[in-house]
Every structure is written in structure tokens, then in C-alpha cells.
Amino acid sequence: MNLLSGMEKFGFSMDGELDILADDKPKKDAAQKTAAAPVVKTEKDFIIDKKVRCPVCDKDFPIKAVLATKLKRLEPDFDLRPNYEHVDKCKYDFMSCPNCGYSALDTTFAKIDTARVKLIRAEFCPSFKPQKETALPETYSYEYSIEKFKLALICTMKKRAKMSEKAYVCLKIAWLRRAQLKELEGNKDADPKIVDMIQKEYEGFYSQAYEGFMKAVSSETPPYCGMASEAVEYMLANMSVHYKKYDAAMKLIARLIQSPSTSRKLKDKCLELKEDIVAKQGAK
Template sequence: MNLLSGMEKFGFSMDGELDILADEKPKAGENAGAKTAAPVVKQEKDFVIDKKVRCPVCDKDFPIKAVLATKLKRLEPDFDLRPNYEHVDKIKYDFLSCPNCGFSALDTTFSKIDTARVKLIRADFCPSFKPQPNEPLPELYSYEYSVEKFKLALICTMKKKAKMSEKAYVCLKIAWLRRAQLKELEQDKDADPKVVEMVKKEYEGFYSQAYEGFMKAISSETPPYCGMASEAVDFMLANMSMYYKKYDAAMKLVARLIQSPSTSRKLKDKCVDLKDEITAKVAAEKAAAAENK
């Protein structure tokens, strides 16, 4: 019996027996094809979308590229808590920069600007800013493009008299971008040595500014520091102190975290490991110094 007889008047000729499960059943050869299908290789462009943002300084809309963070797979962070993700370096997209008036900032602080600071930007930044009318919005942000915009954001943070933590965080983002770029350049046999040297110098320069800025911020500001919890900043600074071989500063920060009741057990365990690493490095340097005498 054709259960769908009579549907011919609507243009549907439904011959044969009705089976609503037919579409759910695998077709011949379907499973075999699935086994041999090539895996889908995701790229940075698969996580980047177009958006529009309104500038709080000039009140004009402008287009941006944004990352679908919810779709990203988080990887192990760097020693100083630099976040890493599979397929895309999200930090390249962590800024907003208005092409009309030039106002630029971290994406987390861009719209959180009060009237007084808007006036400072309009008076001390906008008159000097030269728009780039022929600059197209790239499909994907390069390291050079993002660093350039972050530098504008740094100038804005200084012009609007932002907190030290915000200035330090912008410097840190630039340093992180330069460090990632440096890794890429070091793997490129055709990389221009002058470019490599410039990127390295900027990495070291901005990293130093970030370290000194955050050390100043934790002694003069109330947490959170530009949205970051005090525990995260202390742990980050302990690792940065290790980078600069400032072992006393690193040990003080680690001890403070271990003794604090607000520090999570997971972070305390990391602090214990870092403490052991500091102790080992100090001992190794003392032994090396003794041998050289």
C-alpha cells in the first residue's frame, strides 16, 4: 500500500512503500568512504570572522577581524602564562583600532573609557593622528600589522593617563607577538637578518617595559590588574624574574603565593616546582662562580 498516495496533485510522485527510516540507514559503500576520507585540516581563517565596532571617541563604526574564541583549542601556555591556541595566535586579534580617529586599545578596555579620558584622547592624540585611507583591512592579521596597532594602543594608554597595569599589559602583548614572530623567523632560512635583529630587540625592549611596569603596578594598584587576578600576575612576574635572573624577586613572589590562602592548590603546586627550579639555578650559578675563581 502506498501510504502517500494522493500527493501527486501537489507534484510529488511517491512510489513504493513508505519508510521514514530510509534516510537514517547507511548507503552501500558509505562507511567505506568515511574511512578513507581525508581529515579536515583547520586553518587560521576558519576561526576569524568579520565584525563591526563603534568607536567611543569619534562615535563611528568600523570593521574588524575577530576570533571565535569559543571554538579554539587551548594549548599549554608559555612559562610567563602567554596563552597559546591551536591553529591561530589569538593575541594578534586582541586589540581594537579605529581607522577614523586612531583611538586604539586592548579589546577588553576599548569601550571602557570614561568621559574625562575621551577628552584627553581627543585633545592629545587625535590631532596628531594621520588616518591611512588606502590601508585595507587584511583578511588575516600579520604580526607586523598587529604590532603596529598595539603600538598605537600604547600611545593611547599614555595619552589618556591609564593605569600602569594597562600600559604594562599592552607592552607585554607586543613582546609576546614579537617572541612568536621571532620563532617563525628563526625557522625561516631566507629571513632577513636585519629583520630578525629588529624583532629580537623589540621583544627584549617591550618585555623589559612590561616587567618593570607590572612590578610597579603590584606595589601601587589594587587588583585586578587590567582584568588579571593578582595570583596570575604574581606567578607571571615570578617567571619573568627568573628570565632576568632576579632570583630574590622571584622567590619572594613564589613565597607570597604559597602562603596566600586565596592561591589555588593547582597554582601552589606550580609554585613549589618553580621554587625548586629557582633554588637549583641559584646553586648552579654559585657553583659556576666558585669554579671560575
Template sequence: MSLFSGMEKFGIKNVDDKKLYEKKEAPPEKKEEVVKKAPEEPEENFLFPKKYTCPVCSSQITSLTVKSAKLRLIGSDMDLRPKYQQMDPTKYDIVLCPRCGYANTPKNFPMVMQAHKKLIIDNISKTFKYDDPHSTAYSYDEAITRYKIALSNAMVKNSKDSEKAYICLKMAWVIRGKSESLDSSMPNYKDALEECKVDEMGALKLAKDGFITARATEEFPLAGMDEPTVDYLISALCVELDDPKTAAKLLSDIIVSKTANNRVKDRARDLMAKVKKMLEEEGEE
């Protein structure tokens, strides 16, 4: 199954996660803790429609944006996904033009080179179909679709691997958010949860592959992260994807690094404890 399956209905063809970095591998499993949410206030209260001019088709569009000052950070997952008390802001981190299908992160949305514009028009806009639901808050499925469209754009305009990997990482976070939001009393809960797991692992795997390539071929910072942070992130992705050996090597480098800050080192030490356990369990098998 492809992370991009179902993209045909938006008129986006020729995208395939197997081709994202031109590599192949099957995603392994992962355990995950379920986080309790306390949705007291409606999500709409934390959002406002931000105006943009689409740099590809010049349409005036709006994209729901989070009033981040209103949110309280309550922690983060191993792979640096931030968690907030009131809502999941990662759902809102893609701006999409519903007319032409151009989508990107809010920061990168306004910047499109002329050559890329042509690639987007030829490979996406010409066949793009999107029935804008005009939501007052994005559902998880809507948010995931926006990430898939952004990733399709990144593919057709040959974005840097770090950019593609970053979109995959955040898409995995949104899929995880969806799995946490599922109602355990619904009849097909187990199947829906399993489907989320498979998709999340697929996205994490793409993120890991992309960051590994980017680390070897691009200049730091990568997607705004310095080298120790990227190495930590790759380690965490390896742990999530059940590859403790690769994680152990990267983590030991961070722990003795002269440039890594204490926060990254502390995180690396915590993760190393977990990795050692995984390696011990592997040895016992």
C-alpha cells in the first residue's frame, strides 16, 4: 500500500512514496503510547484564516492558522513531536491553494522559483481537482491530505531531501495524532488503529531515509535543525523503526560531541538507555 494511494482523486498522478528518494524497504512495526486529550474548548477558537496570494496561480486564498500564543506545551514525543494541551497544531502546518494544487509549509509557501512554478503547473495544476470543504477546523483526514499534496509538490519540483523528509516527519506526527484521537468504542477501532500505524510507519521510514541522505549531501542546518539535533532525530526515528544499532552509533557521537548543547545531550542519554535495552532484548532472542 502506498502513502500516496487515493491521490488520483485530486488529479495528482505519478507520485509514489517508493520513488520519493528512489529507494525501497518495508516498514516494520512500532509500539506507541496513547496520549489522553482534553478537548475543552472548540478547536476553532485557536484558529484564524490567514490570507495568502498563491505564487503559482495568483489566487487569493486563506489557510487556517493556529494562534500559537494561546497554546500550552505539555511535552514532546521521542521524535521531537511537540504536544499541546488544547489541540494539535501540526494539522495546520500546510498551506494549500485549492485552485491550482500548490501546497507547502507556511514559511516556504510564498517562495516558488520560476522553473518550479512550471513543474507544478504541468504536473499538478493541469489535472488538479479539489473540493474545498471550507472547514472551520481541519479534520485529521483533511490535514493528512494536505500533507500528501505538499509532498507531491515537493516531489514534482525536486525539493531538497531535507524538505521532503521534514514534510514526511510532520505527516507522521499528524497520522499519530489521528490514531490518538480515534474513539476506542467505535466498531472498527482496531482496524482503523492498525491502518494509522502502517501509514505512520511508512511516513517515518520516508522521513528517516530522507534525513540520512540529506545529512550526507546537504549543508546544515537541515530544515532549521543543527547537526546534533538531526542526528538525535534520526536516532529516534531508527528506534521507532526498530533499528537500535544505527541509533546507538549516532547517539554515542552526540553524547561525546563538543558542539551539541546539553538539552540534545540529555535527550540522547535518555534515548541511549532505551536503545541499550532494545539491544539486550535482541541479544537474548
């Protein structure tokens, strides 16, 4: 018997037996389905909004930042490019003021002395043309980030930054271009002209980074733009292999293996790289 028959005229069609305890009973099936459903995370889940004050024009501006503590670190590339699950953190490793244009690596943005502020104001700001940006994108695209890193590179040159800082900015751009190339692998719809442009920029900035860091290692006191000397030398050894400069790579590896400050783990990596170089030289 339908105890709520007659309620149809009020718009309620109550089929089946009445059970006022039904809502209090645990819904096992629903709970199990909810628990079993996988949580799919995207880049947006790791991005937050922040405000930063520009040391050049003294104005606040918004940025997108990565919640690094929540990221799962993956195996780095051969040249120590960091990789993370769900997010390419390299895209967010800059700060760029939309008002005056001053841009830099996020680690060096606020570390600018009075003399260099004057250089930026005198040699960079007068030429900078602010762009009309109504709001920041939800996540940074590769093109968006590379554009800002290029501004940062111009700023590092205008403020007479150390060679290691200029080289590091070039390396970041090269890493981003390489990530783009990986994304385009196997994409039949990719424009060959765009792929060619990305490839040339990758090679160009990577070469600048290599030459810049090689000079920095011989002329600056570590750390190099916040990077430990051992990390930079191991990175350069791998970059030397990339350019088939095996003698240069071997010298860097030998120095790392002989140094008492090099960790056991890094020495083991150097020995592996040494074996790889010997194999490549033997294959000639």
C-alpha cells in the first residue's frame, strides 16, 4: 500500500513503500563508489595567487605561484632540469612587474641593490611598453612564461648581473623550449615552422647557458646564482656530453670525483657518466 497516495496533486509522486528510516541508513554502495573514484589532479590544483611588491617601481602586482610543498618530485633530466608530477614548475620560476617591466628569476627578483635599481630605471624602464593584461591566465602557458623570461634576460643584461645569473635565465628558457618539443613529439598537426623555431631557440639558449656557466665557473665564487658548485659542474659535464665535448666533460667529472666536498651519491653518478662517455668514445 502506498501510504502517500494522493500527494500527486501537490506534485509529489511517491512510489514504493514508505520508510521514514531510509535516510538514516548508511548508503554503502554510494560510499563505496565515492571512495573508489580516483581523484584526478591538474596543474590548477597546485597554483595559488599571490601579490608581490616591485623593488624598482614600488607597486604591487599579482603572480601565480606553485605550492611546491605539495608537488611530487620526479627524476630530473640529464642536466638536472627538475621535473614534477602534474606541473612544470619551471614555468613559474620568474617574477615580472607589469607596471615597469622589471623581471627576474623568482629567487633573485627582490635581491637587487640600489645601484642596479638605478640601472634598470635608466636603461630598461624607458623602453618598456606595458601590455594590457586584464587578468593573469589560470595557468601559465610555455609561450607566456618564455616571454617573461626573455624580459628577465634583458633585465639581467641591463643591470650588469653576474654571468651565472644570465646563464641561468638562458637555461630556464632552453628547458621550457625543450619541454615544448617533447609535447609536440608525435603531433602530426604541429606546424613545422613553429617546431623549427622552437628547436632553434632551444639550441640557441642552451648554447648561451653552457658557455655562460663555463665562464662563471672559472671567474665567479660559488654558489652560482644560488646553485652549489658541485651541481653546476655535474650539470656542465652532462651539457658537455650533449655537445660531444668529451674532454671537457672528463675534466669536470675528475674534479668532482677528487673533491672531498662531493657527496657519495654524486660521485656514483659521475662514475656512471664517465662509463657512458668511454662507451660513446669507443663507438666512434
